Amino acid sequence: MSTAVDRPGRPGVEPSREQIRRWRRYLADEIAEGQIYRDIAARKDGVERDVLLGLAQAEERHEEHWRRLLGPHAANPPRPSAHRILLRALARVFGSVFVLALAQRAESDNPYAKDQDATEWMAADEQIHEEVVRGLASRGREQLAGSFRAAVFGMNDGLVSNLALVMGIGATGAAPSVVLFTGVAGLLAGALSMAAGEYVSVRSQRELLEASSPTQVTLEAAEHLDIDRNELELVYLARGMKPEDAKHRALERLGYLSCDCNPAFSARPDGSQGPVDHSESYAEIGSAWGASLSSFLFFASGALIPILPYLFGMTGGPALALSAVLVGLALLFTGGVVGLLSGSSPLWRGLRQLAIGYGAAAVTYVLGLLVGGSVG
Structure with a gap:
């Protein structure tokens, strides 16, 4: 499949002034966006930091694309757009959900989707970046x-x-x-x-x-239940589990089936397990x-x-x-x-x-x- 990079980048084909001007603007914005993600990452740790650095690396790949097309015209790129200048300044000061929300809007404005000089993978990258930043911003939104x-x-x-x-x-x-x-x-x-x-x-x-959250009563009473009148199944049925899943989970709790679950964990309606942490559950409230x-x-x-x-x-x-x-x-x-x-x-x-x-x-x-x- 032929991509747009094959046409303007071919030997002997000189790009137009309008193309050079547009590519230089793209180059400046990609440099700015990569720096924004690195600045935010400097204030984060763990997975969030890795994700932000991954976004910065993707912006560097886009940057290299425009440098290849521009050749000698890539020297001394212009100032990025005013929006990205503001983002970069905010990222250095705050590095918070506000900056990520602004970055999400910047990523949603994808000029590569209609630009023949950009590759399909670059346009797809920008779409994915919006979702990645949306996910990062949603964490801060939940806390706020x-x-x-x-x-x-x-x-x-x-x-x-x-x-x-x-x-x-x-x-x-x-x-x-x-x-x-x-x-x-x-x-x-x-x-x-x-x-x-x-x-x-x-x-x-x-x-x-809190009144609707599962308790540890089932764990405390399980050892005294009658296997022939397995009322423990009713607990899981009431929580929305399917009959076969409820029966299997009840037998696990009674010790008749092997279970690698921690007693400090409780079953959720979908059969998954996890600690009952009300502080996390009610973070949005x-x-x-x-x-x-x-x-x-x-x-x-x-x-x-x-x-x-x-x-x-x-x-x-x-x-x-x-x-x-x-x-x-x-x-x-x-x-x-x-x-x-x-x-x-x-x-x-x-x-x-x-x-x-x-x-x-x-x-x-x-x-x-x-x-x-x-x-x-």
Whole structure:
């Protein structure tokens, strides 16, 4: 099978200026991507480090492809794209899930799929790299999922609810001190409500999962069971195992069949074995206290932003306008962070958050105008 590398790289075939310019851009980006993975790997260990170094080696192979095609034109490659420059800077500072999420988006933008000068294996590499980085990023997402979810939702709720409250009261023509007091009351009430609700929610979820988790009772009672009335099978059937698998596992536990399993392990519904480690099982949920504290702090910090102009003595329309601008910037930021971590477009998520927040504020502002006009 002929590949694209045979055509532009043949002796006597001089590449066009457009090809040289494109290949040099590819070369610069491949060099940058390889360095990004090495920088992140320097902060990791074990399997994650090996995987990242493997990605860096793959980028080096792509780099060599473009060097072969460019020949003498490969000297002094240009600066990489702005996106990759940002990634490289972040990787050197953080080396965290945020950088991996950005790298995932960079890998999803695969120019080789439609470029005849790239080989099929290079295009396939880029597709696989996206999945590899997605897998690495998912580990960090799981660790952040519990408290981070509460933090982001708490801040967004604080931003939107207090902006709507301030806009509604401000539109009635109330005194600035009334608007400020209302905003502070909304901050405290909302933060306490969010903290209490998040604690109850996460705690209840963990308790439900704990109640459904297998225990070691079967191991303790197994030696006293009657083989002819093998109720141990019912335990495994209730966990979703097939009848033949349940019978086999029960005989193993009773000692009638050889079993290389550790007594500290318990069977899962699919028949696999593994230690019962609730801390790992509930990693995505997070701790109740952690989620509660995150909700309180981030709701309060979000709810503080709409009342900042009033805290600094501003009044009337300018205070409302500045409040809306500050909250808009914060909504763009929080929406972008959520988009980044979820692997979607940060800009789109930020704009969506902005539209939701401004929509709610517009409704209360109009209501405030109507109430203020009727009272006046």
